[in-house]
Amino acid sequence: MIFINYLFLLIFILFSVAFITLFERKILGYIQDRKSVNKVGYTGLFQPFSDGIKLLLKESSMLNKFNFLLFLMAPLMNFFIIIMMYMLLPYDSLMDWFNLGILYFLSLLSLNVLSVILIGWSSNSSYSFLSSIRMVAQMISYEISLMFLLLSLMISSESFSLMMFMKVQKFIWLLSCYFVVSGLMFIIFLAESNRVPFDFIEGESELVSGFNIEYGSGYFTFIFVAEYLSILLMCYVFIMFFFSGNLLSFNFYLKLMMLVYLYMMIRGAFPRFRYDKLMMMAWKVFLPLTLGLFIFYFSIIMLMKI
Template sequence: GVPQPFSDAIKLFTKEQTYPVVSNYLPYYFSPVFTLFLALLVWMIMPYLTGMFMFSMGLLFFLCCTSLGVYTVMVAGWSSNSNYALLGGLRGVAQTISYEVSLALILLSFVFLVDGYCLMEFSLYQEYLWFLILLFPLALSWFASCLAETNRTPFDFAEGESELVSGFNVEYSSGGFALIFLGEYASILFMSMLFSAMFLGCDVFNWLFFISLSLMAFGFVWVRGTLPRFRYDKLMYLAWKSFLPLSLNYLL
């Protein structure tokens, strides 16, 4: 089973690239490329300290990159010129913007706690007590927001098979389809890394960091296998009536 993802990747990238005749070709073609580019670009803030490089404005850079990720979903849905793809793109944009508000407020709470935007400072401040213990409700809210941000079950409305065939990526095949999902899984790994750094205070040079990262990534997959899809109105109520007051409460 281990080589299967690699064989799938080879199969997808060697297939012929097809595109709809009615699509807006350039945005349609480059949207998956930018999806993967943004998912990899945000790894620049990974908390390792060398004499050459340390990202002092890491959390701000993360917020900028995730905000740009909205446009790739929207453009992928719009440029396909398909009703299903457009509906999936619009759902994805509304969902991501809603949950980015609570993500930004949670990050702001941490900025006040550690007095800085650099992820290296989180490991120093959590030497004796994890923020997971100190801010447990905020950790649960962050994890749920990460699920919504990465369009994972139970918040995968941009890709709802029962309603939208495949969502915003319905017209993509071969390499474009592979790039979209490479970007999605790269962002899942990144969100797992960010959770480990922010709530568990793990230093990147410590083996516990990689164990906690793997457990968090497993959590994403586990949630997908366990929970059914939410209703769309409940998703919005959860963002604006539960997570927003909670994160504002901790901020104040």
């Protein structure tokens, strides 16, 4: 029964990715004061499916210097790691027994870097390899800060389970007590999703197209869908941490769409950050600040228990 529930969940999530891409293109069109997609179907409603079919019908080129096995497996690995992370969502009949959700989340986040390294290295392209090296440095920089932020949150729930976070917020959102933590975590989730202004692994002005430069057709589709699945997942997790709510309620999905809208607005409003400034911000600002916040919240909880 759990498998069937999870399968239906994944099917609808993959459908939602198609409409999120359309939603993003519409928002960017309004921000740039131009018409967005409006030809395929009513107001362009079927444009994502048209683009997907066109992309899948494209030819996928293979050069002699590719590491073929890794080149073919790396996009699938990237896609399935993101899919596995959706087991975190605590629906009543789906994985409600999963009480180590945060450890599972951090483990798969770290493992996802391996797929990006393989994508960059197996292509045997200088641009894609440089992009994957950037990804490793970037990941190490903000994952340490993310761990301290999650530890600060776990002090209040006294659990690794996301279900417990929702129970703790029955009467008041954690956002009211962890306002600074929520802001820092949102910035780190932006970087984790490789979104503007932290999309350094796809920096067109420096790395042409980044780690996926040699991919086309169905392989690129896996990478593209995995990126938007990651955005949706980060929004889910952020809302469960700070805004609570039942996953089967309308209010939860209203908050989710507002957060996705914020992601899209940031892409249209901000330029790309400079890479050295991100490193400086991660090590010299975020790390001391998150460590200080962890000590602060830990001290308060200990004083309350005396």
